[in-house]
Amino acid sequence: MTYQPSQLRLQREAARRQASRRSSTIALLSTLLFGIAVVLVITGAKGFQLVRQSFFSWHYAVHSFPSVLSGIWLNLRVMIIAEIFVLIFGLLLALARTSKSPVLYPVKLFATFYTDIFRGLPLLLVLLLVGFGIPGLQISWIPNSAVILGTVSLILTYSAYVAEVIRAGIEAVNPAQRMAARALGLTQTQTQRRVVLPQALRKVTPPLLNDLVSLQKDSGLISVLGAIDAIRAAGIETAQSFNFTPYLVAGAIFVALTIPLTRFTDWLTRKQDRARQQQGRW
Amino acid sequence: MSTLDLKNIRKSYGSDLVISDLNLSLEKHQVKVLIGASGSGKSTLLRCINLLEEIDDGQIFLDGKDISEIGVDADDVRASIGSVFQAFNLFPHLTVLENITLAPRLVHGISRAEAEQDATELLARFGLSEKANQYPDLLSGGQQQRVAILRAIICKPKLLLLDEVTSALDPVLIAEVLSLIAELKREGMTMLIATHEMGFARKVADEVLFLKGGQIIESGAPSQILEKPQSLELKSFLSALEEAGRL
Numbered sequence: 172m173t174y175q176p177s178q179l180r181l182q183r184e185a186a187r188r189q190a191s192r193r194s195s196t197i198a199l200l201s202t203l204l205f206g207i208a209v210v211l212v213i214t215g216a217k218g219f220q221l222v223r224q225s226f227f228s229w230h231y232a233v234h235s236f237p238s239v240l241s242g243i244w245l246n247l248r249v250m251i252i253a254e255i256f257v258l259i260f261g262l263l264l265a266l267a268r269t270s271k272s273p274v275l276y277p278v279k280l281f282a283t284f285y286t287d288i289f290r291g292l293p294l295l296l297v298l299l300l301v302g303f304g305i306p307g308l309q310i311s312w313i314p315n316s317a318v319i320l321g322t323v324s325l326i327l328t329y330s331a332y333v334a335e336v337i338r339a340g341i342e343a344v345n346p347a348q349r350m351a352a353r354a355l356g357l358t359q360t361q362t363q364r365r366v367v368l369p370q371a372l373r374k375v376t377p378p379l380l381n382d383l384v385s386l387q388k389d390s391g392l393i394s395v396l397g398a399i400d401a402i403r404a405a406g407i408e409t410a411q412s413f414n415f416t417p418y419l420v421a422g423a424i425f426v427a428l429t430i431p432l433t434r435f436t437d438w439l440t441r442k443q444d445r446a447r448q449q450q451g452r453w
Numbered sequence: 454m455s456t457l458d459l460k461n462i463r464k465s466y467g468s469d470l471v472i473s474d475l476n477l478s479l480e481k482h483q484v485k486v487l488i489g490a491s492g493s494g495k496s497t498l499l500r501c502i503n504l505l506e507e508i509d510d511g512q513i514f515l516d517g518k519d520i521s522e523i524g525v526d527a528d529d530v531r532a533s534i535g536s537v538f539q540a541f542n543l544f545p546h547l548t549v550l551e552n553i554t555l556a557p558r559l560v561h562g563i564s565r566a567e568a569e570q571d572a573t574e575l576l577a578r579f580g581l582s583e584k585a586n587q588y589p590d591l592l593s594g595g596q597q598q599r600v601a602i603l604r605a606i607i608c609k610p611k612l613l614l615l616d617e618v619t620s621a622l623d624p625v626l627i628a629e630v631l632s633l634i635a636e637l638k639r640e641g642m643t644m645l646i647a648t649h650e651m652g653f654a655r656k657v658a659d660e661v662l663f664l665k666g667g668q669i670i671e672s673g674a675p676s677q678i679l680e681k682p683q684s685l686e687l688k689s690f691l692s693a694l695e696e697a698g699r700l
Binding site for chain 2: 347348350351352353354355356357358361365366369370373
């Protein structure tokens with residue numbers, strides 16, 4: 172016999188459809204009203220024409236696009252190099268902070284101190300200290316390129332954030348997992364590497380990717396040291412024309428660069444949630 | 454020489470004495486079952502034997518060697534003792550096959566191919582072949598616990614410790630797990646088992662030990678312990694079980 176939904180069930184589904192139609196209509200109307208209000212407030216402002224010319228000029232957008240684009244190429248390289256080092260250092264710091272070995276105690280102490288300092292220091296301050304302070308020391312073998320020192324600053328700051336995320340993951344692994352591994356005869360190190368870390372990293376992948384998205388956009392801050400990245404290139408264009416559109420162009424490119432990573436993060440989070448709900452593999 | 458010899462074991466958490474002056478010996482191929490209420494020290498005793506807990510006093514001999522001495526390599530000792538827990542504790546990021554072959558490969562230096570062959574044979578013998586490449590979360594509780602037992606015995610431990618391995622399972626799944634343990638007994642595995650399943654104790658135990666307050670109050674053959682209890686403590690424990698319908 173083929174499946175025949177009961178009368179009650181059909182009525183219920185109809186009622187549910189009607190309710191959902193009603194709420195979509197309300198959502199549509201309120202969004203429309205809100206949008207119209209925002210547009211009216213902005214276009215009605217006294218300085219609207221001026222702002223439109225100086226921030227949204229198509230002419231300057233087209234004109235500045237090539238140089239901003241060549242600037243973003245530098246941001247891209249900085250992002251990728253920084254991301255690689257941040258993941259490595261973050262992992263090492265997290266391992267040091269969670270280590271119980273007495274030999275590593277000084278390392279643990281250092282790691283704790285390090286994360287405390289660099290999570291608290293504003294990135295801009297780290298950039299200035301590293302970017303201008305280190306060249307000021309005049310040590311011949313240390314490079315004083317703005318790009319390198321800027322990248323180092325990003326790595327210093329973000330390693331601290333990423334270390335904390337990974338540490339949270341390590342601590343979230345059920346202690347019984349560690350006990351089971353030790354009961355099988357695995358050493359402390361084997362347990363950490365084969366049992367604890369793989370589970371910890373899976374747990375924290377979404378927040379970890381979130382930090383990387385944040386790192387990507389903050390790579391624009393190296394412009395304060397004079398590196399010609401997208402922000403700096405836009406600044407140079409603006410200085411020549413007194414039109415701010417190039418900054419918006421740079422902003423749009425940054426958003427375009429981070430969207431794939433944010434979408435990927437969302438997708439991964441949803442996938443993990445689903446897997447957890449089904450108690451299936453993850 | 455006994456496989457396991459406990460001499461005057463004492464263990465406390467702070468001022469709380471969990472095991473006091475306990476003596477126990479287990480011969481090769483022998484199966485002893487620990488019974489007693491929750492908090493009577495059964496689990497702590499098992500965890501002391503595989504050195505997950507440190508004893509405060511006394512000696513533990515495994516095959517005549519004192520493993521409670523200071524400076525003994527605990528990893529080495531644990532490698533020769535199998536342990537199974539109430540909550541299975543399979544590794545969720547590894548498949549069944551990877552769970553079982555992890556210790557042989559990392560601890561016992563067996564090649565991946567050889568370890569996988571051993572594990573595959575073991576899974577086949579206990580009807581778990583088609584689960585080899587699945588992740589533990591997809592298995593039923595009974596299957597998970599059976600995999601956990603196979604994981605503990607693949608390297609042929611001198612001694613297998615089972616800590617209330619059926620407490621998290623429903624009756625049908627309990628039967629699966631118990632028949633696996635009964636099979637291990639037929640093969641001569643030396644086991645120390647903590648359980649609340651009296652029927653099972655009756656079936657596999659060479660000797661049943663009744664624990665209370667960290668001491669062995671009474672011990673003997675299953676029929677004697679379960680049917681002719683001598684001490685007041687054991688009598689009241691058994692009558693409590695009977696009232697709960699668990700005898």
